[in-house]
Amino acid sequence: MNKFISQYLSKVCGEIKYKGVTDDISEEIESHICEIADNYIETGMDEDEAIQKAITQMGDPIKIGKELNKTHRPKTEWSIIGLVGALVLIGGLTLITILSTESIQNQGHIPLNHSQILRTYLTYLPMGIGVCIGCYFLDYTKIEKYSLHIFGAAIGVWMSNSVINNPSGIIVLTMTLFIISFAGLAKRWGSGNIKDMLKLVGLAMLAIVLIFNTHPLSFGFVLLFGAGLLTVLTLAIMSKDFAGNKSRFIFSIYGGALLAKTFLLAGHLTSYRMSRFLAIIRPESYQNSSGWIISISRDAVSNAELIGRSDSLYYWQDGANKLILPDVHTDYIFTYIISTFGLLIGLVTLGIMVCVLTRMFMATRSIRHSYGRYLASAIVVLFTIQGLGNILMSVGLLPHLGFSLPLISYGGTSFVINMALIGVLLGIYRRKDLVMAGKKAC
Incomplete structure (x- = not known):
């Protein structure tokens, strides 16, 4: 990697707290710098001069790093x-x-x-x-x-x-x-x-x-x-x-x-x-099998109070209320x-x-x-x-x-x-x- 690019990327990534994204960010920024530098090289400019000019065009690395730190960091929902x-x-x-x-x-x-x-x-x-x-x-x-x-x-x-x-x-x-x-x-x-x-x-x-x-x-x-x-x-x-x-x-x-x-x-x-x-x-035709539990569920919902307990799910036995629904x-x-x-x-x-x-x-x-x-x-x-x-x-x-x-x-x-x-x-x-x-x- 060109030393000027390396120095620029180091400054950018130094502002990014979450280091897990620095490799990807470095590759992306390097790609942009290379694309800009290629255009200058095609006009006859020296490679190092073209890269430095491309870096200048990219902007302040500290400012870019701080902006990227805001964007590229873990988010919690x-x-x-x-x-x-x-x-x-x-x-x-x-x-x-x-x-x-x-x-x-x-x-x-x-x-x-x-x-x-x-x-x-x-x-x-x-x-x-x-x-x-x-x-x-x-x-x-x-x-x-x-x-x-x-x-x-x-x-x-x-x-x-x-x-x-x-x-x-x-x-x-x-x-x-x-x-x-x-x-x-x-x-x-x-x-x-x-x-x-x-x-x-x-x-x-x-x-x-x-x-x-x-x-x-x-x-x-x-x-x-x-x-x-x-x-x-x-x-x-x-x-x-x-x-x-x-x-x-x-x-x-x-x-x-x-x-x-x-x-x-x-x-x-x-x-x-x-x-x-x-x-x-x-459900009435299958009261001795699966229709029984469906009937109980429907009765519980249809007889429910707006607020508070309904007795639809209970039956009285041995002096206590017991749940019908399993x-x-x-x-x-x-x-x-x-x-x-x-x-x-x-x-x-x-x-x-x-x-x-x-x-x-x-x-x-x-x-x-x-x-x-x-x-x-x-x-x-x-x-x-x-x-x-x-x-x-x-x-x-x-x-x-x-x-x-x-x-x-x-x-x-x-x-x-x-x-x-x-x-x-x-x-x-x-x-x-x-x-x-x-x-x-x-």
């Missing part, structure tokens, strides 16, 4: 952090309310172990916060090259289900690892080359089949996971670096996904699965919130959730790095469908899908993973203004 904190607080207060209810017992179900649930929650709460902070400071660009390894790790986690015996936790963790790996693989292979695109589709189908065969309720997770994969593929196809026919690939990917899910569902369409969906239309601390916590605290609190909870998802979506729009944009967008889709699915399930408009309400429902594994994804998203946003592309040198 405080609104997302505040809203996420509100959801975690709502979840904690709701759980405490549930555990403080005397004789808490679901009809026909094992009584809740109050002390065990509280100990688990108090263990996973700081763990989730710690993981979120760790992922926030993690340089996500460093894991892109390990995408195929992460895909293999996801398969390993899926295979461990026979040992761990925690199907829901395994599905959530496996699905998360697959999404993270797929974002990197889409960046690597999503260029429009037929062979590379077939690799992506093949791995996506393998991941979907594995998840579908993990748990009886996994069809909902397949829909959730498939939406995340389609989001990543769509962004890759619509990017400026995609060399293939965008319309043809979009049609093929979405048409193939619809066909594959149709065959997958048809091949596993048991009478049990069919009854769960028919119960939405005629899993009020996990899958049906939103139903409990509405029935116990009132419709107004339910709407406030829903409003905060919508605000979180909106802010997350807005954050992804400002991310320029393709891998970061793929990963952040998939995270937003996972949260959106998970939250929407749980709420519709809680009010009796969907069958039981096994979705938890993100950051509110009780559950150690899902809470920690969701907090990790929040941390990853915030970490991607934190680096959104970094210079990512190299430039030509002299």
Whole structure:
């Protein structure tokens, strides 16, 4: 590098506090200086003289460095952090309310172990916060090259289900690892080359089949996971670096996904699965199976007070009120919130959730790095469908899908993973203004 350029860059970068961007900034400024110097050299000027004149034209290095320091530094999306904190607080207060209810017992179900649930929650709460902070400071660009390894790790986690015996936790963790790996693989292979695109589709189908065969309720997770994969593929196809026919690939990917899910569902369409969906239309005809819980959920919402507790979720037995609805601390916590605290609190909870998802979506729009944009967008889709699915399930408009309400429902594994994804998203946003592309040198 020319000594005059080196001295100039040293002064500029000396004003930049975040040293992680100085290499990219140096390459960009060097490129500009070289372009200007080339024009002077073409007029017959000596190279050193041309470079010095180009440097003078660039301006005061101290002033430029201070301006770049303002622009190129980590950004924190405080609104997302505040809203996420509100959801975690709502979840904690709701759980405490549930555990403080005397004789808490679901009809026909094992009584809740109050002390065990509280100990688990108090263990996973700081763990989730710690993981979120760790992922926030993690340089996500460093894991892109390990995408195929992460895909293999996801398969390993899926295979461990026979040992761990925690199907829901395994599905959530496996699905998360697959999404993270797929974002990197889409960046690597999503260029429009037929062979590379077939690799992506093949791995996506393998991941979907594995998840579908993990748990009886996994069809909902397949829909959730498939939406995340389609989001990543769509962004890759619509990017400026995609060399293939965008319309043809979009049609093929979405048409193939619809066909594959149709065959997958048809091949596993048991009478049990069919009854769960028919119960939405005629719950009274399935009162002894899945229609019972849908009826209870609908009654709880329709009979809820504007503010305060309704008795729709309780029945009287042995001199005490007991809960009718099972899993009020996990899958049906939103139903409990509405029935116990009132419709107004339910709407406030829903409003905060919508605000979180909106802010997350807005954050992804400002991310320029393709891998970061793929990963952040998939995270937003996972949260959106998970939250929407749980709420519709809680009010009796969907069958039981096994979705938890993100950051509110009780559950150690899902809470920690969701907090990790929040941390990853915030970490991607934190680096959104970094210079990512190299430039030509002299």
